[in-house]
Amino acid sequence: MVEFDTDVIVIGAGPAGASLAGYLRKAGATACVLEREVFPRFHIGESLLTMSIPRIASLGLDLAKAPYAKHKPGAYFHHDDSGENLRIDFSHALSGSFPYAYQVERQYFDHDLAECARALGADVRYGVEVKGWSEDQRGVSVTGEFGSLRGRYMIDATGQHAIFGRRRRTMDALDRFGQCASFSTFGNVSSEFAQRHVGNGDITILLIDGGWVWLIPLPEGRVSVGVVEKSPKAGTTAEDVLLGTLAQSPFLAPFFAGAERIAPIRRITNYSYYNLEPNTARCGTVGDACAFLDPIFSSGVTVAIATAELLAGEIVAALRGDRELRLDEYKRTCQKGYVTFDRLIERFYRPDWVRNVFFASNREDRLVREFTSILAGDVWRDDNGIQQMLINARAPGRKLAGKSS
Ligand SMILES: Cc1cc2nc3c(=O)[nH]c(=O)nc-3n(C[C@H](O)[C@H](O)[C@H](O)COP(=O)(O)OP(=O)(O)OC[C@H]3O[C@@H](n4cnc5c(N)ncnc54)[C@H](O)[C@@H]3O)c2cc1C
Structure with missing residues (x-):
């Protein structure tokens, strides 16, 4: 009798799970991905950072040819009240940072990435929900209505x-960041004002009283828009917040003139947290299952894919040694990325810092490049002075660093 159905059971076929399975296959391990939804399915989070692009290509997905992808050369930040602004051009980063990214309609992107994992040999199963698991000294058994499956390792994606x-009660919610996002998609966004700001493919981040707004251009005149509130007002609905903000903002009203809403208005709340004990001897976590921070810098998918590559390397080393996982180094590397974005996001919610530091003009070229590399998601290098400064800055609280298991 065969003891294991597969080397690695990956739960979830989002960008983290799909890329992990792809990397595992490329390294010669077998992987079975169990995804509860039938793809394509809606997902928020359309704006990629540049450092994800070479990795996505290495997994077999060429976004230059994808009809759901829009070229993204930079990011434009605009203060709604004062009109102060700053444009980041991704081609003006430190040497080695990839120069451009894409914005993608996630239902198709996620599906394609999962199918890339399948093309690499992963066993990808949709409509299969995992309900439980048990870990023992030799492996992990996962269960659900599908029955059970046994692997040497299990990764929560x-x-x-x-x-x-959540089952192990190791999630630590962060209340320092935005707490509530109300969002939708508009079509026929063709005003001259909109063209001026997102016509070249830049993401626009608009800073408003009490939060911020994303404007993510997608193919064929579609734009994803979301309002993030730091302290949501009790009793307001997602419609109140999104449509009210669009009507009142001097930037957004002309932007959406003549446009029509083409998707439901959705809301997500309390989405920032760390998993303080993300890994055990036979199980690990990757992507949002490990941690998620406020999406203002669009870091989620890029960090998920980059850390999936690292995790695949650790799993394959464990497989070769026929041993348990040793994920301390993986955890430290993940934390370097999370801490960098955490400290930057935390500053972004300080109005004085934004006015006096972020929007300050006449920066030295080196500083511009360092900052751009962070916003590109190039956060695992050792020559970035701004990143070092952020990492060494005083932690806002115990919750940031987590336990060091
Ligand atoms: C408001 C908001 C805006 C965002 N904007 C951006 C952005 O612009 N750019 C960006 O990069 N990121 C953004 N993000 C974050 C981004 O969406 C996530 O970081 C990213 O989707 C993480 O990928 P993942 O694979 O870890 O998780 P997911 O993409 O969520 O995939 C997890 C998968 O697991 C499946 N699953 C769940 N439970 C089970 C189960 N029991 N059994 C089997 N399958 C299961 C789910 O169906 C899902 O398909 C945003 C997030 C929020 C909340």
Whole structure:
């Protein structure tokens, strides 16, 4: 009798799970991905950072040819009240940072990435929900209505569902960041004002009283828009917040003139957290199941894919040694990325810092490049002075660093 159905059971076929399975296959391990939804399915989070692009290509997906992808050369930040602004051009980063990214309609992107994992040999199963698991000294058995499956290792890539951390009660919510996002998609966004700001493919981040707004251009005149509130007002609906903000903002009203809403208005709340004990001897977490921070810098998918590559390397080393996982180094590397974005996001919610530091003009070229590399998601290098400064800055609280298991 064969003891294991597969080397690695990956739960969830979002960007984290799909890329992990792809990397595992490329390294010669077998992987079975169990995804509860039938793809394509809606997902928020359309704006990629540049450092994800070579990795996505290495997994077999060429976004230059994808009809759901829009070229993204930079990011434009605009203060709604004062009109102060700053444009980041991704081609003006430190040497080695990839120069451009894409914005993608996630239902198609996620599906294609999962199918790339399948093309690499992963066993990808849709409509299969994992309900439980048990870990023993030799492996992990997962269960659900499908029956059971046994692997040498199990990785939780279930995104915000984070089944591993929630069941083990190791999730630590962060209340320092935005708490509530109300969002939708508009079509026929063709005003001259909109063209001026997102016509070249830049993401626009608009800073408003009490939060910020994303404007993510997608193919064929579609734009994803979301309002993030730091302290949501009790009793307001997602419609109140999104449509009210669009009507009142001097930037957004002309932007959406003549446009029509083509998707439901959705809301997500309380989405920032760390999993304080994300890994065990036979199980690990990757992507949002490990941690998620406020999406202002669009870091989620890029960090998920980059850390999936690292995790695949650790799993394959364990497989070769026929041993348990040793994920301390993986955890430290993940934390370097998370801490960098955490400290930057935390500053972004300080109005004085934004006015006096972020929007300050006449920066030295080196500083511009360092900052751009961070916003490109190039956060695992050792020559970035701004990143070092952020990492060494005083932690806002215990919750940032987590336990060091
Ligand atoms: C408001 C908001 C805006 C965002 N904007 C951006 C952005 O612009 N750019 C960006 O990069 N990121 C953004 N993000 C974050 C981004 O969406 C996530 O970081 C990214 O989707 C993480 O990928 P993942 O694979 O870890 O999780 P997911 O993409 O969520 O995938 C997890 C998968 O697991 C499946 N699953 C869950 N439970 C089970 C189960 N029990 N059994 C089987 N399958 C299961 C789910 O169906 C899902 O398909 C945003 C997030 C929010 C909340």
